[in-house]
Amino acid sequence: MDQQLTLPRDFFFGAAMSGPQTEGGWNVGGKLENLWDTWSNQDIDAFYNRVGSYVGNNFMTRYKEDLAILKDLGLNSYRTSIQWSRLLDQDGNINPEGAAWYHELFRASREAGLEVFVNLYHFDMPTYLFRRGGWENREVCEAYANYAYQAFCEFGKEIRCWFTFNEPIVEPENRYWHPIWYPQHTSFQEACTVQYNISVAHALAVAKYCQAVEEGRMLPDARIGMICNFSPSYTKENPTPADLEALRMNDGLTNRWWLDLVTKGHLPQDVIDTLVELGIKLPIRPYDDAVLAAGVVDWIGCNYYQPSRVQAPSKSHDEHGNPLFAEPYIWPNRVMNESRGWEIYPKGIYDFGMKCKAEYPDLEWFVSENGIGIEREYLNRDPETRQVQDDYRVEFVRDHLSWVARAIQDGANCVGYHYWGLIDNWSWANAFKNRYGFVEVDLMENYERRPKKSAAWLKQVATTHVIS
Numbered sequence: 001m002d003q004q005l006t007l008p009r010d011f012f013f014g015a016a017m018s019g020p021q022t023e024g025g026w027n028v029g030g031k032l033e034n035l036w037d038t039w040s041n042q043d044i045d046a047f048y049n050r051v052g053s054y055v056g057n058n059f060m061t062r063y064k065e066d067l068a069i070l071k072d073l074g075l076n077s078y079r080t081s082i083q084w085s086r087l088l089d090q091d092g093n094i095n096p097e098g099a100a101w102y103h104e105l106f107r108a109s110r111e112a113g114l115e116v117f118v119n120l121y122h123f124d125m126p127t128y129l130f131r132r133g134g135w136e137n138r139e140v141c142e143a144y145a146n147y148a149y150q151a152f153c154e155f156g157k158e159i160r161c162w163f164t165f166n167e168p169i170v171e172p173e174n175r176y177w178h179p180i181w182y183p184q185h186t187s188f189q190e191a192c193t194v195q196y197n198i199s200v201a202h203a204l205a206v207a208k209y210c211q212a213v214e215e216g217r218m219l220p221d222a223r224i225g226m227i228c229n230f231s232p233s234y235t236k237e238n239p240t241p242a243d244l245e246a247l248r249m250n251d252g253l254t255n256r257w258w259l260d261l262v263t264k265g266h267l268p269q270d271v272i273d274t275l276v277e278l279g280i281k282l283p284i285r286p287y288d289d290a291v292l293a294a295g296v297v298d299w300i301g302c303n304y305y306q307p308s309r310v311q312a313p314s315k316s317h318d319e320h321g322n323p324l325f326a327e328p329y330i331w332p333n334r335v336m337n338e339s340r341g342w343e344i345y346p347k348g349i350y351d352f353g354m355k356c357k358a359e360y361p362d363l364e365w366f367v368s369e370n371g372i373g374i375e376r377e378y379l380n381r382d383p384e385t386r387q388v389q390d391d392y393r394v395e396f397v398r399d400h401l402s403w404v405a406r407a408i409q410d411g412a413n414c415v416g417y418h419y420w421g422l423i424d425n426w427s428w429a430n431a432f433k434n435r436y437g438f439v440e441v442d443l444m445e446n447y448e449r450r451p452k453k454s455a456a457w458l459k460q461v462a463t464t465h466v467i468s
């Protein structure tokens with residue numbers, strides 16, 4: 001792309017992070033254990049280099065410095081999440097020390113001139129609720145709605161941009177369907193139960209948000225949304241009917257499920273029908289149609305890292321007896337980020353924008369995460385200055401931003417871009433293996449922050465909105 005591209009002036013240009021991946025202070029100030037703390041306590045070997053959830057990137061200690069970094073780089077907004085296990089006690093009431101921390105964070109952010117986007121759930125189920133069944137138990141959905149309402153009441157006059165969930169597909173997939181995260185189950189039936197109940201929990205929380213609006217507890221221009229890891233789905237160039245069927249279910253379960261919920265207030269019927277045909281039992285209750293109808297939001301975030309390329313599966317079931325809808329299709333032209341095993345395909349974000357324009361024309365959205373995590377980045381240090389030389393990060397972000405700008409030119413309703421992991425952070429079982437930041441966190445030097453080479457480029461783009 002030769003032509004110089006620009007982003008709108010009134011564009012949210014910022015960063016994304018989450019409470020459990022940054023805050024630390026896992027057991028202070030009345031914070032309860034969440035599943036990450038429990039898994040760290042039970043099996044620290046499950047984590048890269050045996051680094052568990054405890055310290056995050058030490059944000060609770062260094063937040064003022066981090067906000068100053070964001071500001072200095074020219075960013076105007078950032079997202080983080082409130083941790084359920086910090087804000088509420090076991091009886092579902094406000095934990096005053098937890099609330100005080102978030103009030104202070106939001107105050108300091110305002111003072112720094114940064115708009116905070118607040119997400120309410122980022123894979124961080126409080127352990128006492130997991131022991132009552134977690135997302136498999138409808139009562140936990142009610143507890144989540146109570147949590148959301150408490151958050152709206154507590155911070156409604158401080159925060160404008162709210163989100164119910166980050167990547168709601170990931171817990172069903174990683175905890176219940178594929179044995180990646182604790183409790184490492186392998187049941188598609190359980191995953192479907194969880195996916196359905198998270199949808200209900202989202203809708204109940206949006207209903208609570210509307211209640212809080214009516215009660216005058218929110219700012220006049222407040223808005224609610226959901227953040228999903230939409231992976232535009234593709235199949236082969238000359239697909240068979242079976243490839244197209246694989247595409248339908250892959251896209252249906254991971255993308256359309258959420259898009260239909262947040263724009264139409266229901267789940268995609270063709271996907272539900274296929275699940276029922278396969279004998280999957282969804283925990284649908286009478287009147288759930290009305291419950292889900294409340295799930296329509298004001299806008300959404302799209303976390304974009306990689307496309308999803310699928311083809312017809314070679315067998316109908318996996319080794320655990322779960323139905324197989326699709327198999328990965330290796331695109332001959334693909335370019336990989338080998339550290340993460342994810343394909344790099346910047347045009348995917350443009351395709352997502354065009355799909356939204358065509359199929360969900362009224363939907364406003366922003367890129368809520370995009371980034372590149374690299375293993376052993378410290379090997380790329382300049383020997384004299386010790387600065388990480390990460391030209392690949394500039395290339396990655398430039399290419400994606402260019403396609404965002406193209407999408408906007410072609411009518412996409414995209415209003416912002418948040419880079420994931422502006423400052424290196426803890427990434428679940430991978431801990432600090434893959435570094436995403438424009439700013440390094442040095443674990444050997446008490447979590448000291450140091451700008452990487454790419455930071456100067458980011459500042460240039462963020463302050464001019466010209467993609468150089």
Ligand code: IFM
Nearest residue numbers: 018021167303369420427
């Ligand atoms: O670290 C995660 C984040 O929690 C959700 N989106 C993807 C990121 C990078 O893997």
